[in-house]
Amino acid sequence: MDIIEKVIQRLRSPGKKGIAGIWLDEHKLVHAAREARKSGLTKFEAISPFPLHDIDAAMGIPMSFIPWVTFIMGLTGFGFGTWFTWWASSQDWALIIGGKPMWSLPAFVPVMFECTILFAALSSVGALIWLCGLPKIDPPVIDPDLTSHKFALFVPEDDTGFNAANIEKMFKDMGAVEVKRTEF
């Protein structure tokens, strides 16, 4: 029971306090993000209803390393498929089937292939969920329209060089339609 509570605790991860600025134009957001980074902030987040291509560079987010997970797990899947078909068909219980040898490789290729894909795909998604910290139960939402047509930057209080006044000012300068102190 303890474990379950701990898991729930984790999933409930309470928001951090901070300042959020809201824009209506994604280009302005990208610009603001770039500026925020220049100002030395590192832990700030950009929130948008759809992926923005330039934001990664603007925020200095490196390329996701999930492809490595995919690749390694794909290889694992392939290896597992190969080993398992070999082991089950020729080692654990060798049955004479259709006059074929116990280790009739071509017949096992589909299984090996599907194992590769399945391992790769599920582990990629698993990695996504893990890395995004999902699932989250009732996470704080800055503005419900952030999943519709608004764009936001959020700077947590524990960010390096956090200065509430400076940040509020910067956001306003950048054309934020709203700046608020909030939790995220």
Next chain:
Amino acid sequence: MKKIVGALVVLGVIGGGLSAFIWAISNNKVVIGYNKGYQPDQPIPFSHKLHAGQYKIDCKYCHVGTEVSRHASVPALNVCMNCHMTVKTDSPWIKQLADAYSSGKSVAWNKVHLLPDHVKFNHASHIKAGKDCTTCHGQVAEMEKVEQVSPLSMGWCVQCHRQPENKAPLNCSTCHY
């Protein structure tokens, strides 16, 4: 980094546990179902401990045909009566037995070791191969009430057939036809 280590630890524990379970299930270390330990009451509390243990009556004296037939049949009442015509005739159980014998109604014993119909186990071949009754049935001579000590699952059968020293066939049609 801590996250990754944590993930690996969690995955490792789950994977290890799962593998252990799979291994245990596949190798009869854990038996689910199959009525191992079944120990029903019998209409007449026949004691193997007394007959086979104390009096050392050979299994095959009562379970006739075991050396030639598929079945190690439960003895007909006339086998019981061979002795109990004279032995312990005043016991109420023996009276019940004698009644059943003379009326021809027989006794409905509860079957302890049950294989489904699609499994053709042959007692004679196993006896001929030098297997002792106790290999599968356990120390019946010490049992007051007979209990199923082996799982009688297919994996349990196969485990023994796989031992090279048993030279036992592993064809499906060895048992299923």
Next chain:
Amino acid sequence: METQDSSKTTKYWMSLEQWRKDPQFAEMAEKEFLTSPLQSDEGKEGWARREFLKLMGASLALTTFGCVRRPAQKIIPYAKMPAEIIHGLPNIYASSYYDGLEGFGTLVTTRDGRPIKIEGNPDHPGTGGGMSARAHAHILKLYDPDRFTNAKRNLQNENRTNRETINVKWDALDTAVVEQLKKGKVAVLMGTQLSPTSQMLVGQFADAFGAKLYSHDDISYATLLDGQQECYGQRAFPRYRFDQARYIVAVNNDFLGTWLTPTHFSKQFAQGRRNTANMNKLVVFESLLSLTGTNADERFRIRPSQSLDVVMALLHEIIVVKKASRYAGDGGVQSILSNFAKSRGELGLDVSGIADGLIQNRGASLVVTGGPQTEGEGALALQVATNFLNAVLENDGKTVLPAAAAVHTPGTRGVDELLTALKKKEVSTLIIHGCNPGYSLPSGAGFSEAIRNVEMAIYTGDRNDETGRLCDYLACDNHQLENWGDVRSIEGVLSIQQPTIQPMGDTRAFQDSLMSWMSGAGKTGGLRGAKTWYEYLKNHWMQNVLRGSEDQWVELLQLGVVKGSGSGGGGRSFNTSSLQNVKPTQKPTGFELALYETVGLGDGQLANVPWLQEFPDPVTKIVWDNYACFSLRDAKQWNIREGQHVTVTTDNGSVTVPAHVQPGQADGVVGLAIGYGRQGAGQVADGVGVSAYALAGWNSGRAASLGMEVKVAVAKGMTEIACVQDHHTMEGRQIVVEETLADHLKKPGGNVHRHHVASMWSEHQYKGNKWAMVIDLNSCTGCGSCVIACQSENNIPVVGKKYILRGREMHWIRVDRYYTGSPEDPGVVHQPLTCQHCDNAPCETVCPVAATVHSDEGTNDMIYNRCVGTRYCANNCPYKVRRFNWFDYTEIQSPRHLALNPEVTVRHRGVMEKCTFCIHRIRSGKQNAKIEGRELRPNEINVACAQSCPTKAITFGDLNNTHSAVRAEFNKEASYSLLEELNTKPALKYQVKVRNTEKLKGEHKKHGKGSHA
């Protein structure tokens, strides 16, 4: 011997008599099978099922199929274990049995006191272990739910319309019957008794009551007997030696399928065929396409009324044209032959070549004629002419031997005399046994009216069938498996019949009935002190055959047959004066009727056995129906389609039946099978087909159809005819390979196109046993005995007409029949097809759950309990031998389930099944060898189909054993694999079919070179 050598094995079968010597058993001498588990409670009715289930609790357990929850089960052991029973081992008893006029030596397998299978006794000199489909199916008549279990009385009003049937105690029945018998004017109507002791007993019964004996068989061979009487002065069946004949002519005679003793004849025929260097030739003239016709080397289509003309034409050719007989100078013969000049011309066949063949094989030829379709005006003339032809060919004493014994009790008369007596009210008590005159006498005989004139009619049949409902008392006879008896087959083999089960109901042997009536009336003089039929029989044998030795009696019961009986020859002389009555007959101008007997149903007495109703006719492959057969030309002309209802009318009556268009049938002939249209025969038989006797005339004591003109009218309606084979030609594919004898002698298997196939895999090496089978298509006559043998052995269900129509037949071995050449006059080949146990089995590859895999002994195993039923294996089987359990076929009507073989799992709904090469026999054979601590003997293990085959066309055994028969056959040049180009590497090979003819009817399309992968 090819199969097991019985004398050398420990104890192959046993008899109760051995135990009887035991003093304990001597006390029970009165009651055989006292210890049978089927013994019913005193005074209780019905099957003693409770006791049975007690016993079977262990072996017929509910199948759990992966279910882990324990079904609580009981074990109920015997209170007093019968000494001969070891639970789990079969007891095999030697016995015998006769079906119609065919006697079989049998080995009856019993399990815990219930017979489950009848097999041929390989020591029987007549059938040599071969069985017919009907003989196998007899086991299900024992377990027929519609069989009466005790004596019955029909309460009748004066008009003898039965309204009610009540049970009657045997005592009451005996009292009533004895009272009646004392009044005299007793008549006994019987089917031919092949039991010599029964014949004697009946004679004594007749003496005791002054009873008159009459004979009637549902399929009558009286004309054949009359012919023998006329020509040789002996009214008995001659013994035919087809094995000695090198040239056989059959005119409307189906000696391989239905005539007289077909199993015996098939064995002989195949013997004369297997050695191709000295192979016989079979020429068939016939109206319908019979099983014999399908095996002919040359076949000619004639109308039934032309049968005599064919024989006369042959005689003319031999005597007059070729002057190859001592009768060439006989003016009387010449003048009789000259009477047929006109009909010879009408026949329009050139028989010169056949005559040459017969002349060349003088003394080694054989002419047989006649069958149900030639009964009637002129039937006797046909038999006389045939006898004459055999005499001219000097076959008497060589291929036709004098009879072994009389077939009837002396003084037996024909059924026509009984009818006369009945009509004159000269009979007050009529006892009917062993025949079903109410069914098989045509309306012209007036039997149902005539029987009203008797005061009491007693029938020994076991159901209220056509005859039963005309009688006052049903003194139900035992089933043959419940009875003591003996059989002297037509070929003269003496065998003993011992019961293998206590009567399941309160029925009584016919002979016991006779004896109790005799003693009831105080006329026990002839019984020589015997109180029961068993004592009478034993006395008779001890005194007349065994010369008083008890050991011999025990040995007889173990062997079943009297060694050396049935041999011996002798000649006889033909009486030329019999030819005086051979005259041409009037021939009808329109359609002619040809009644015929089917291989499956025969006279219809086993019509309530579902196996036989679902037994594909060897020629038409149709099940569950009879039908009017038309030739292709007639069908076209009359616009008759398959299944179209037609009304067939004769002077005697009319029936409306579905039509069947039969290739190879003579034009202008309507064929209709007898044995169908039963009434009161049971739930299975009733309502299947129509009774052909409605059309038959009545001619001197026989149901006649010869020369009978019929009118055919297309009626409204269609019936779907259930045929298990939808397509009838080989499409030029290499399926059955035929060769002419000349080609075969030059190079056996020369017509087989061999394929060069390559595999990407290396092959498995089978180091231990490698089971294999060879089917010699040249020996196979297509009789289908294997089909029912397999059905009986392997608990194969019957699915019914509806599902046959949907293509759901379940037979593990089937006999494919293909027509070759022109559809009007095709050649026919038969091919038994079962699982080929391919080394590279396509079915195994595709099964997702490995429910069908190869064993290391080369068999393709089907594991029912693993099967989930994807049916992929069946799709991928190029031979389509796999059968699927579409529904739950395990619910078998009680007590038919008692015939199930406990060695073979009863298959659950939704699983696949197929031929296992009788894996249970392989297992038990190997286990026996192991228990006895020895190696398997070559040919020790045999499969049910091979065992049953009358012609021994199927060889089974271990390919890796250098001494096995199958190894020699497998490697013969004439052997080939079916669909070899697929590289499935079957463990079953076929051997080419050889035709003793110049040119094959359907030439195979030559295959192109190049491999088909």
Next chain:
Amino acid sequence: MIRRNPLVLGNKTYANVTEDISSLLERFPGPTYYVGLAGALFLLFIFLFAQGMISTFGMGLMGTNHPVGWGVDIITFVFWIGIGHAGTLISAVLFLFRQKWRTSIARTAEAMTVFAVMTAGVFPLLHTGRPWLAYWLLPYPNQRGPLWVNFRSPLVWDVFAVSTYATVSMVFWYIGMVPDLATVRDRAQNVWRKRIYGALSLGWRGTARNWNHYEMVYMLLAGLSTPLVLSVHSIVSFDFAVAVLPGWHTTIFPPYFVAGAIFSGFAMVVTLMSVLREIVPVFKDYLTLDHMEAMNKIIMCTGLMVGYAYGSEFFVAWYSGVEYEVFIFKNRAFGPYGWSYWIMVTCNVIIPQIFWFRWARRSIPTMFVVSIFVNIGMWFERFVITVTSLHRDFLPSNWGMWVPTAYDMGALFGSFGLFFTLFLLYIRTLPAISIAEVKPVLGVGREGEGHGHH
């Protein structure tokens, strides 16, 4: 550069898009919807009844027999699996090819895939004689030795392929939907609604770091799905191609089946879209005639491909010189089931040729009718392959006919009930057009407007 038409009509703003798509889930649909749902439920009931009867009493209720061991169940399985290819193809392959027009149809096409695969998946289970033991096809550890499955069997490949495909396409569909579910959650007023969609959206908030991983995974899934989608129908075709039967044992089957799958899948998408456009008029702005036309072009193209396959089969049969092959193809076209062959050719090859005309490609009624014909034709293609090959194979003594029963019909038509019930419930409960994906392409074809972000 060719000037292209706008992908989304009506000058939508981001808020418009959110409103258009999400509001559907927030109000009760019109009567048409309920009529449709009632019809679908009725068919579903028939399906459940038929399959229930078959499972209870046995496969014998269907028309399958010897020699035709596979009938409606397998035909319909392949039919639905084929349909289940278009969704993944649209979302994955077109995604990799950067075809922006895919965005508005991808979601529904994927949903169709998932439902079609679900519908298809029922059939191989229920076509077995003992469906309650169908789990034996999985190689799970057991107490029988352990006894594994036969990895050489195409049916086991099927189990792997179809279950992998079902899993991956469901995950792909779901992952694609997570941001939209967050949108719906954030719009929700009702607390339960908020909770349900909140749980479904996994608490997604759309941070840039999340989007970074998200887009990568989406692309990876697309990349993995592409060989997967090709493999699935190839493996389904192995069910036939690996067998020895003439008419089945053909190397052309994998590409032939894949082309057929795309063909039938797009036809089903067109069928659904043309109906959806009518049920939800606002979708006309998203599912424009341009979208429909693009799909019709693919239908025509793949139709020609299957036509080529039909011809090529005959050529190969003739060229191989195998008498069984030659016979089976003659029998297909001119045997007792010849009518089905000609239905197939007419529906699949001839009728789609109307899409050479631009008006036909852009006429909703025309494309609806054609897509229905293609669906019929593709069912008959599988019928022709399954039944005509089985009913006359090597030994003429085995030849027989297959006649469907009422239960066959119930299983076939009832399966549409299952599919449409799921589909209609999906329309009502999940965003039918990808909100997050449409927004970036609003600007395509709209020159000089502020929304284009390039």
